[in-house]
Amino acid sequence: MAHIQTIKQIAKYKADLNQKFIVAGLYQNDKLTPLSQSIDKNAGQIKAAIDSGDFKGKIGENRTFYISGNTIVIIGLGKEENFDADTARKVAGQASRIAIQRKTDNILIECFGGDEYSQAVGEGAVLGSYQFLDYKTKTKDKFELTNASILGGNEDAIQKGFAIGKAVCLGRDLGNHPGNVSTPSHLAKVAKDIADEGKMKLTIFDRDKIEEMGMGGLAGVAQGTEEPPKFIILEYFGADDKAEKPKILVGKGLTFDAGGISIKPGGKMDEMKFDMCGSALVLGVFQAIASLKPKINAIAIIPSTENLLGAKAYKPGDILTAYNGKTIEVLNTDAEGRLILADGLSYASKHYDPEFILDFATLTGAVLVALGHIATGVMGTDESLMDRVKTASKNTDEKVWEFPLWPEYCKQIKSEIADVKNLGAPSQAGSIAAGAFLKEFVGKDIPWVHFDIAGTAWGGKPNSIEPKGSATAWGVRLVLDLLNV
Ligand code: BES
Ligand code: MG
Numbered sequence: 001m002a003h004i005q006t007i008k009q010i011a012k013y014k015a016d017l018n019q020k021f022i023v024a025g026l027y028q029n030d031k032l033t034p035l036s037q038s039i040d041k042n043a044g045q046i047k048a049a050i051d052s053g054d055f056k057g058k059i060g061e062n063r064t065f066y067i068s069g070n071t072i073v074i075i076g077l078g079k080e081e082n083f084d085a086d087t088a089r090k091v092a093g094q095a096s097r098i099a100i101q102r103k104t105d106n107i108l109i110e111c112f113g114g115d116e117y118s119q120a121v122g123e124g125a126v127l128g129s130y131q132f133l134d135y136k137t138k139t140k141d142k143f144e145l146t147n148a149s150i151l152g153g154n155e156d157a158i159q160k161g162f163a164i165g166k167a168v169c170l171g172r173d174l175g176n177h178p179g180n181v182s183t184p185s186h187l188a189k190v191a192k193d194i195a196d197e198g199k200m201k202l203t204i205f206d207r208d209k210i211e212e213m214g215m216g217g218l219a220g221v222a223q224g225t226e227e228p229p230k231f232i233i234l235e236y237f238g239a240d241d242k243a244e245k246p247k248i249l250v251g252k253g254l255t256f257d258a259g260g261i262s263i264k265p266g267g268k269m270d271e272m273k274f275d276m277c278g279s280a281l282v283l284g285v286f287q288a289i290a291s292l293k294p295k296i297n298a299i300a301i302i303p304s305t306e307n308l309l310g311a312k313a314y315k316p317g318d319i320l321t322a323y324n325g326k327t328i329e330v331l332n333t334d335a336e337g338r339l340i341l342a343d344g345l346s347y348a349s350k351h352y353d354p355e356f357i358l359d360f361a362t363l364t365g366a367v368l369v370a371l372g373h374i375a376t377g378v379m380g381t382d383e384s385l386m387d388r389v390k391t392a393s394k395n396t397d398e399k400v401w402e403f404p405l406w407p408e409y410c411k412q413i414k415s416e417i418a419d420v421k422n423l424g425a426p427s428q429a430g431s432i433a434a435g436a437f438l439k440e441f442v443g444k445d446i447p448w449v450h451f452d453i454a455g456t457a458w459g460g461k462p463n464s465i466e467p468k469g470s471a472t473a474w475g476v477r478l479v480l481d482l483l484n485v
């Protein structure tokens with residue numbers, strides 16, 4: 001939990017503000033931001049650096065000045081006409097990063113770009129401050145930025161950005177913890193904390209109940225592990241009309257994926273601790289809901305287990321019966337995510353009358369081949385819901401790309417001896433096959449979009465708001481935008 005814990009908004013800059021470390025901006029056309037101007041009024045040092053041609057204000061550039069006993073860092077904001085929320089978020093993140101490098105905890109950040117970017121600046125300051133230090137025991141390796149002030153901007157929007165940033169950090173922590181810590185029981189405990197804070201109803205089914213209820217997908221995958229599986233349900237009814245149709249989020253909570261009997265190769269297998277990032281995204285969203293208390297009805301559903309191998313493990317050729325009664329021929333035990341999601345989607349469809357269902361899963365290596373670490377693959381059954389997803393994606397700069405779920409693809413998951421099989425056609429369209437499989441478990445007429453986050457949940461190029469080697473909690477911001485939180 002190493003990130004900014006409190007943000008204070010300061011309405012006006014006063015030169016005698018006891019703030020030793022100040023971060024302000026410069027646009028690429030030599031234009032100082034309001035805070036840079038106030039600071040440089042008498043000293044003229046910043047102007048001198050610009051005039052010398054040494055400091056151009058490009059994105060990523062920064063210079064330090066020492067003025068009236070304060071350390072002033074000026075960050076390049078790029079061209080003013082190109083400035084947008086994404087830039088505001090990233091430069092605010094850079095400000096936090098610089099404070100951490102310099103080991104200072106008394107930082108004042110300008111609300112770059114003005115009031116309309118307040119939320120993005122609040123988010124960026126927190127995201128840039130995120131570090132995963134829980135397993136570093138030497139204090140010299142650690143410096144945590146815990147407080148920041150933001151000058152200017154809109155107080156409510158800054159605090160909203162702060163709450164969203166914290167929710168993303170929670171999602172990252174869940175992903176970054178190793179598989180021996182971030183277990184299904186751990187996810188259940190975090191869900192309990194969120195439920196307590198947000199006055200939500202929490203229901204958890206354990207192994208016996210999962211088997212008794214006929215959740216054959218989750219029960220099948222969980223056969224190979226002694227770690228207790230969990231089926232977690234969080235219910236939040238915040239709309240004025242409690243009967244308003246809820247929005248349902250389903251997240252893959254596979255806390256370690258060895259592949260099962262169809263075991264994975266050893267290289268990078270450690271990364272399969274991230275196979276619960278779908279559930280981390282959903283819990284991150286619900287953490288933000290708990291703190292912001294929006295007027296919506298929303299349900300989280302998380303099927304969670306490990307996928308290991310052993311004497312009791314499920315095997316290629318086994319046939320499982322999912323919660324909606326459909327039979328599944330297992331041709332590869334490593335295609336396990338779709339099996340546990342089958343029960344999550346069936347449960348959501350049977351027990352609620354949702355406005356829509358969204359599911360999130362690190363589901364296929366194939367999506368990484370198609371889109372790299374840049375975009376999440378999405379597919380679904382409802383055009384207008386897909387349009388809302390794409391709009392939220394643009395608003396938050398979390399990129400998605402749609403794949404088709406045409407009947408030709410959907411036929412590829414039909415089984416000779418059961419209703420469906422957990423593989424598509426050999427060596428082709430692997431991400432679509434997984435989507436086509438999931439579609440079988442979504443109730444007819446329920447708008448649904450599936451997000452395959454296997455490329456975006458970790459592993460991308462680091463930047464000022466995405467630390468190296470960390471889970472990203474990709475999608476928390478997109479989904480909150482979509483839900484109008
Ligand atoms: N968790 C993996 C998907 C994955 C692979 C995520 C690599 C991130 C990086 C999933 O359970 C899986 O193993 N999928 C298989 C499916 C295949 C057997 C049809 C895959 O993609 O190889
Ligand atoms: Mg797998």
Ligand code: ZN
Pocket residue numbers: 254257275334336337362363
């Ligand atoms: Zn998996």
